[in-house]
Amino acid sequence: MSKGVLVDLTKCVGCGSCTVACKLYNDTKWDEKQPTVGPNVKLSDKNWTVVKFHEVKDKEGRPVWRFVKQQCFHCKEPACASACFAKAFQKTKEGPVIYYPHLCVGCRYCMVACPFNVPKYEWEKPFPLVTKCMMCSNKVAKGEAPACVSVCPAGVFKYGDREELLKEAKAIIAKDPKYVKHIFGEQEVGGTEWIYISDIPFEQLGFKTNVTKRPLPSYTAAYMHATPYVGIAWGVVLTGLYHYTKRRNQIAKENNKNIKA
Amino acid sequence: MQNQVAKEKERQMTRRGFLKMMGGIGLAGITATIAGCSTDPAGGKGWMPQQYQVASSFPVQVKGRVPIDPANPSITRDDKKCVLCGQCVEVCQRVQTVYGYYELPIKNDITCVNCGQCTLWCPTAAITERDDIDKVVKALADKNMHVVVQTAPATRVALGEEFGMAPGTFVEGKQVAALKKLGFDAVFDTNFSADLTIFEEGTELIKRISGQIHEPLPQFTSCCPGWVKFCEYFYPDLLPHMSTCKSPQQMLGALIKTYYAKEKGISPDKIFSVSIMPCTAKKFEAARPEMNSVDKHAKKTELRDVDVILTTRELARLIKSKGIDLNSLQDEKYDSLMGESTSAGLIFGVTGGVMEAAIRSSYFLITKQEPPEALLNLTPIRGLKGCKEAAVDIPGVGTVKVAVVHGLSNARPVLEAVRKKEAPWHFIEFMGCPGGCIGGGGQPRTSLPPSDQVRQARIDSIYNADAHIYAKRKSYENKEVLALYQKFLENPNSHLAHELLHTHYTDRSKLLTVKKDA
Numbered sequence: 001m002s003k004g005v006l007v008d009l010t011k012c013v014g015c016g017s018c019t020v021a022c023k024l025y026n027d028t029k030w031d032e033k034q035p036t037v038g039p040n041v042k043l044s045d046k047n048w049t050v051v052k053f054h055e056v057k058d059k060e061g062r063p064v065w066r067f068v069k070q071q072c073f074h075c076k077e078p079a080c081a082s083a084c085f086a087k088a089f090q091k092t093k094e095g096p097v098i099y100y101p102h103l104c105v106g107c108r109y110c111m112v113a114c115p116f117n118v119p120k121y122e123w124e125k126p127f128p129l130v131t132k133c134m135m136c137s138n139k140v141a142k143g144e145a146p147a148c149v150s151v152c153p154a155g156v157f158k159y160g161d162r163e164e165l166l167k168e169a170k171a172i173i174a175k176d177p178k179y180v181k182h183i184f185g186e187q188e189v190g191g192t193e194w195i196y197i198s199d200i201p202f203e204q205l206g207f208k209t210n211v212t213k214r215p216l217p218s219y220t221a222a223y224m225h226a227t228p229y230v231g232i233a234w235g236v237v238l239t240g241l242y243h244y245t246k247r248r249n250q251i252a253k254e255n256n257k258n259i260k261a
Numbered sequence: 262m263q264n265q266v267a268k269e270k271e272r273q274m275t276r277r278g279f280l281k282m283m284g285g286i287g288l289a290g291i292t293a294t295i296a297g298c299s300t301d302p303a304g305g306k307g308w309m310p311q312q313y314q315v316a317s318s319f320p321v322q323v324k325g326r327v328p329i330d331p332a333n334p335s336i337t338r339d340d341k342k343c344v345l346c347g348q349c350v351e352v353c354q355r356v357q358t359v360y361g362y363y364e365l366p367i368k369n370d371i372t373c374v375n376c377g378q379c380t381l382w383c384p385t386a387a388i389t390e391r392d393d394i395d396k397v398v399k400a401l402a403d404k405n406m407h408v409v410v411q412t413a414p415a416t417r418v419a420l421g422e423e424f425g426m427a428p429g430t431f432v433e434g435k436q437v438a439a440l441k442k443l444g445f446d447a448v449f450d451t452n453f454s455a456d457l458t459i460f461e462e463g464t465e466l467i468k469r470i471s472g473q474i475h476e477p478l479p480q481f482t483s484c485c486p487g488w489v490k491f492c493e494y495f496y497p498d499l500l501p502h503m504s505t506c507k508s509p510q511q512m513l514g515a516l517i518k519t520y521y522a523k524e525k526g527i528s529p530d531k532i533f534s535v536s537i538m539p540c541t542a543k544k545f546e547a548a549r550p551e552m553n554s555v556d557k558h559a560k561k562t563e564l565r566d567v568d569v570i571l572t573t574r575e576l577a578r579l580i581k582s583k584g585i586d587l588n589s590l591q592d593e594k595y596d597s598l599m600g601e602s603t604s605a606g607l608i609f610g611v612t613g614g615v616m617e618a619a620i621r622s623s624y625f626l627i628t629k630q631e632p633p634e635a636l637l638n639l640t641p642i643r644g645l646k647g648c649k650e651a652a653v654d655i656p657g658v659g660t661v662k663v664a665v666v667h668g669l670s671n672a673r674p675v676l677e678a679v680r681k682k683e684a685p686w687h688f689i690e691f692m693g694c695p696g697g698c699i700g701g702g703g704q705p706r707t708s709l710p711p712s713d714q715v716r717q718a719r720i721d722s723i724y725n726a727d728a729h730i731y732a733k734r735k736s737y738e739n740k741e742v743l744a745l746y747q748k749f750l751e752n753p754n755s756h757l758a759h760e761l762l763h764t765h766y767t768d769r770s771k772l773l774t775v776k777k778d779a
Binding site: 009010011012013014015016017019020021024025026027030035036037038055062063064065066098099100101102129131134136137138139144147150151152153154199 | 301302303304305306319323324325326327328329331340341343344345347350360365366367368369370371
């Protein structure tokens, strides 16, 4: 059973503790130009998680403030890992989708593949790598919650078995009428380890709700599986052609010799 | 022999050979760097605040932090310094009962009473007051501006701590000298308007008790902007109990641009008014939209009663930045017109002080007799106990019951009692910060977290000045206040006094969902 995090957006007060914990644990640098909490925040190579401020209207039409923590959703079937031919992105059995810098060749296919635009490139570095939230895989492997989850003073997060959390999320939104009847991440792109519940419709909070429910790798899996066979067959064909032309040239040369002589 | 020389030559490295070798090592190095010799995945290995050299195990006691609105006029936070120790949550929730006392989800406000206690508890000084020094420096440099400053009662027993003096050192004269040296055109004392508050608030209380105005009892003091905002958030139904008096700081602000401007013949828009306060909530108070009575009075738009508030810590930084050594300054006196004060005004700076000052004067105003010695040292309402009570017999009125509360967690049970109509008191003093203004959120961070030892030292210093340094101990002896009434305001609670010295409050309960059983 993979681990996941249930995020209850109604409980977030916007303190930004999670973004600080991420920096303290992953030792990513602060960037004056890229804040981690506020209305204009974006994930970047230094900010693996950000808390975005939204001023929206509640069901009665009153203005309310909501804060949305963004980070990698850790898809159950990650498109980034499927797009990576170097196996730099790998899905662990505990849940996190992790990145091995020593395997990365820098092609950035993962950035194109990700439906949520999560992986970021270290453009400023001479030898850049791809970066993204690792869900504190070292902590998760030890059975601990990710750094951001463990420091929240408002109780926004719950860490545990993803399937258990899903059941709990369903129970919460069934019982409390303030929640929208949707668990983001339950089915999106085949399901994600991070799942969200909210009292404001997700599309108003910057969530990409028009994504497919089918796991993205499944679109290409059928024909991508043929890649090795195509490769071998093509090699056989080319080798055959090589030998054929070589033989033909040899015969032609011999014939010429014969004619000249 | 020749053979040997040839062999030696072979052994010596040629230039080409050397370059080839270096190029090869370089290429191998670059390849290794790109490929990465480690097989670890990216991501953290442990807890790594900036001062740590190596990642350590994840501490269990990290607790997160309080939310701070980026637009908060009082406090601000440097994320780079935050270590998530949770001290701000601790003080906000347990001492001030603000964080955690509202239901989630939030509405369109980050609930904060601006008291600034978190700035005193934050061990890394990530949370600080919003720095307004630049505005003051700019005004001081502007030849066309007449820059006036007032100093709160409590800053004079704490400012010295920023310059290496012992907690509670009395630096009233040195503070005035430093302000004059900084180039302020006039230095006034908020003690003066504290004496004035006694006239206004005392008159209001007598009117409430005698039924001349139909507002409920007990009357609440309104000097503390943190407490006022707390009441507006959590107990808006009790706002009619709140005295309509502005805080002494805002009263003096209103007078500087009216009374002082008139006496001096200066246009109010050429006056820049600065307040030195022990308080971060004063920054919020001065920015409240209704604090523009000068504006209305002078029929000029966009005039604030007070332009900038500097905390004690900011004043210390300003003094240091100009290379002034507070220790070596000779004592100077406040400017006249609004510089005279009695020690009744001074003790506004400690918990119980407003009440004690009010009792000293009420006794006189009602009985026309000097108060007995016991009323000049009203020990039951002194000290650091959270909630203090006293009953005072005033001939002609009977027994007046009073209570004194400091620290907002101590206010809740008292307010609940008032709500249930079970409160026996006539008058209650509320101060947001533990110890009163001497323990305010803008005071020097002498001990971390703030200790009762330092608070007590400052309190002792105030009462020592009350007993031994100040010549007058009763507000009604303040000649300049009496002159102010004679020349300008006519009498307490007059029409003009209401226009300039009184205010109204805002129900803020719509900005949050108050927790029922917190």
